[in-house]
Amino acid sequence: MNLFKPHRLWFYRGGIMFSERNVSRRIHSYSNYRELIESYTTISDKHLTPEIKLRLITPECQAWNEPVESNSQHPLGEPFWAFYWPGGQALSRYILDNPSVTRGKHVLDFGSGSGALSIAALKSGAKSAVANDIDHLAIAASQLNAQINAVELKFSEENLIGNECMDYDLILVGDMLYDTTLSDSIATWLLNLRSANKTVLVGDPGRGPVGTSSLLAQLCRLAKYELDSVTKKDNYGFHQAHVFTLL
DSSP: OBTTSTTSOOEEETTEEEOHHHHHOOOOOHHHHHHHHHHHOEEEOOSSOTTSOEEEOOTTSGGGGOBGGGOTTOTTOSOGGGSOOHHHHHHHHHHHHOGGGTTTOEEEEETOTTOHHHHHHHHTTOSEEEEEOSOHHHHHHHHHHHHHTTOOOEEEOSOOTTOOOTTOSEEEEESOOOSHHHHHHHHHHHHHHHHTTOEEEEEEOOOSOOSOHHHHHHEEEEEEEEOOHHHHHTTTTOOEEEEEEEO
16 A cells, blocks of 8 residues: 555544654754655646646655555655645635635635645735644645745644634635544534634535534535546545535
């Protein structure tokens, strides 16, 4: 089994995905993270949003096929930020196709990973965008990707679940609603934000739970996108990804 494929087991801390090895390993210098990221990834535009170039682990990378047993102490652990998950691809595509959604808005990209949603928002005229993730590597990857795409992205490592998010108009959530416990926690928070007149957009391929029944009742699908062959392979064969909003 490929160590770096995104279908490996994860656990959750503070509402953000981590692998076990990633949590115990903290490199506090972003420059160290940058070197790691550049060593094991390549700049790719082979996805639903070729306008955005991202540092990803692709089939061309050595890390793609490295076996688990030879990587138990690998400094990257299992880097979820190095894969462009299908819900994020769909939501980024939707934003780029509908720039009025983010134009002039203050945007929060929750559980940002690579920062793709934030970058899409800024390219579509957002007044500001914050990539929020509590993993240092994800923040470092977002910084690199922001530089590659020539956008001024802001960053936050704070756990924002339950936060009122007073500084934001629009909340973007990609690929975060599939674990039952985590989904319920996020769903309650998102419903509260929607009640406070925040706009919430969700990207998800339908891989599992999507939150509480109250959230499901208020999800309205805005768009559906077909996934390319690489994306299908790395996400249990999903053919489509969807974009929802909260009514």
